[in-house]
Amino acid sequence: MNLLFIAWRNFRYRALSSFLTTLSLTLGVGLVVMVMAIYGIISEAFVRNASVGYNLVVGPRGSALQLTLNSVYYLSQPIENLPFTEYMEFFPKEERAAMVKQFGGDPALGERDGEYAGFVAGGYAIPLALGDYFGEFRAVGTTTDFFEKLRHGPDVDQPFEFREGRAFESFSTENSYFEAVLGSRVAAQMGIEVGDMMNPTHGDPEGKGHGQGFRVVGIMAPTGTPNDRAVFVNLEGFYLLEGHAKPIPEGAIVVPPEDDGNGSGEKLLTIPEREVTSILVRNGNLMFAPGMQNRVNESGRAQAAAPIGEINKLMSLIVGPLMKALLAITLITCIVAAVGVLVAIYNSMNDRKRDIAVMRALGARRGSVTMVILFESLIIAVVGGVAGWVLAHVAIFGAGTFIEQQTGVQVGLLSVSEFEWLLLPFVIALSLVAGVVPAWAAYRTDVGTNLAA
Structure with missing residues (x-):
């Protein structure tokens, strides 16, 4: 059976736990995207209006x-x-x-x-x-x-x-x-x-x-x-x-x-x-x-x-550092969400020790079991990351009229900031790192002890 399919089945089997874990990651990603978008909107509004x-x-x-x-x-x-x-x-x-x-x-x-x-x-x-x-x-x-x-x-x-x-x-x-x-x-x-x-x-x-x-x-x-x-x-x-x-x-x-x-x-x-x-x-x-x-x-x-020079000073000395501090806080939110992924999957290991032992007894290698756990982290990262990105852009698009009235900047559903494309790879890498601990626990599962239990 395909390992990714097994991971997806496990994700669906623990529906409530998976949903809450993914939701926390979704909100973290959404916050980061919105901070990036706000910084981009502010920068464009100030710089463009200075010209x-x-x-x-x-x-x-x-x-x-x-x-x-x-x-x-x-x-x-x-x-x-x-x-x-x-x-x-x-x-x-x-x-x-x-x-x-x-x-x-x-x-x-x-x-x-x-x-x-x-x-x-x-x-x-x-x-x-x-x-x-x-x-x-x-x-x-x-x-x-x-x-x-x-x-x-x-x-x-x-x-x-x-x-x-x-x-x-x-x-x-x-x-x-x-x-x-x-x-x-x-x-x-x-x-x-x-x-x-x-x-x-x-x-x-x-x-x-x-x-x-x-x-x-x-x-x-x-x-x-x-x-x-x-x-x-x-x-x-x-x-x-x-x-x-x-x-x-x-x-x-x-x-x-x-x-x-x-x-x-x-x-x-x-x-x-x-x-x-x-x-x-x-x-x-x-x-x-x-x-x-x-x-x-x-x-x-x-x-x-010189208006453009003064606005560049404002962005570099005041607005930029404030937005970077806010971005750091939201990135910490993503890290906390990744820790939640680790805790959720690790805690589920106690319920799945016998399942893992059966898989091993049927011929599954240690590496295959480990990959199933990592695939679960990957699914949470991809679903949470994409959902957070979509949620943030829908919110920004919904506020598009207000943003245009206040700043003169038009935003579309697919308007992206400069470094936004780096966010999803970062979230995936973070979630995979978070999945290493439960994956190692699955790797070390003792077949005989857990089958006897």
């Missing part, structure tokens, strides 16, 4: 990682704000002069090129103003360049698209300073549609609500980036909200802005009253990025951080 077209984020001096998390992922809290004049340093004198003319300020600002204008020529500098919330979501003040110049996707070449409506306008007509665009997740979770009003709160989700609201003019199509969970408002409207104007320093030269002639009736903040939280920068030539980063950091006024 957003711009190569530097400029903000106040402090933690470069906090600046990245705040400006790229809309996590953490802003370090501080930069004066609007720091944002103007990325533009040539013609554009700086136009800003002075439009907003009002010291005319001398428009008489020279910005300090970093040469680095950005052919690229862009997009301001962000943070600090308000809409529910649990960040309200981000920015310009239309955000929608026109930024790209996303695996190759960072996909423009933003709108599921409904449009982007807000650059210049005001009638109340268009108070227009907003919602990320896809914000619209779905808050139940907001184009044409509705949204009122941001100041400082935190439970903060004081601003009296002035924004009309939703567009809802973005899903991008799989943090932009899905943000509200974007016209920067000019953001400045006009209560408490957002910076006091004008004493002795500052402020020439009033010229009338824009659009009939909006809104008096825009002057340059000394304006601040930005951070600036998204793409160099015209990416080879200039290190030089510009050094120049900004040496200025003493601001800092420049």
Whole structure:
């Protein structure tokens, strides 16, 4: 009779014991697979979302990682704000002069090129103003360049698209300073549609609500980036909200802005009253990025951080070690399950000593008896390992919608992590090692004594 068939018959004969032993191994394997999958999802989400077209984020001096998390992922809290004049340093004198003319300020600002204008020529500098919330979501003040110049996707070449409506306008007509665009997740979770009003709160989700609201003019199509969970408002409207104007320093030269002639009736903040939280920068030539980063950091006024570099540091220094520790714990769970295999099969040996003695008396060799026991361990390992893998992937697939909403990462039933293929051989080897002790006990079974018993 085939030895593997005999082992399978023994496995089925001890149904309850075999089921419980296999279940413990299934749960251990499932935990390991899920930890590997979670680590892969987190890594892909952070690294992919750090590849957003711009190569530097400029903000106040402090933690470069906090600046990245705040400006790229809309996590953490802003370090501080930069004066609007720091944002103007990325533009040539013609554009700086136009800003002075439009907003009002010291005319001398428009008489020279910005300090970093040469680095950005052919690229862009997009301001962000943070600090308000809409529910649990960040309200981000920015310009239309955000929608026109930024790209996303695996190759960072996909423009933003709108599921409904449009982007807000650059210049005001009638109340268009108070227009907003919602990320896809914000619209779905808050139940907001184009044409509705949204009122941001100041400082935190439970903060004081601003009296002035924004009309939703567009809802973005899903991008799989943090932009899905943000509200974007016209920067000019953001400045006009209560408490957002910076006091004008004493002795500052402020020439009033010229009338824009659009009939909006809104008096825009002057340059000394304006601040930005951070600036998204793409160099015209990416080879200039290190030089510009050094120049900004040496200025003493601001800092420049490379998002991809900061996220790699986060993954290697914080997230990676935590996930490795969790993986080690789950591997220990597999080892404990393997010990359970050893104990279950070894304890069953007392019930099968006579059966083994009969097999030996009928001509079975010691090696054949030993192989039957090892085959039992192999069956438990294969059934438990495959069942654990399937169970984990079904669970991940079932949570696929939630995972995609939270991270932007799409997971399929057969999505596997980098080292997942090594798990089943590891479990099989572990179970075979666990089967050595009961197999040795079967090998040493005394035929005469057990037949007489």
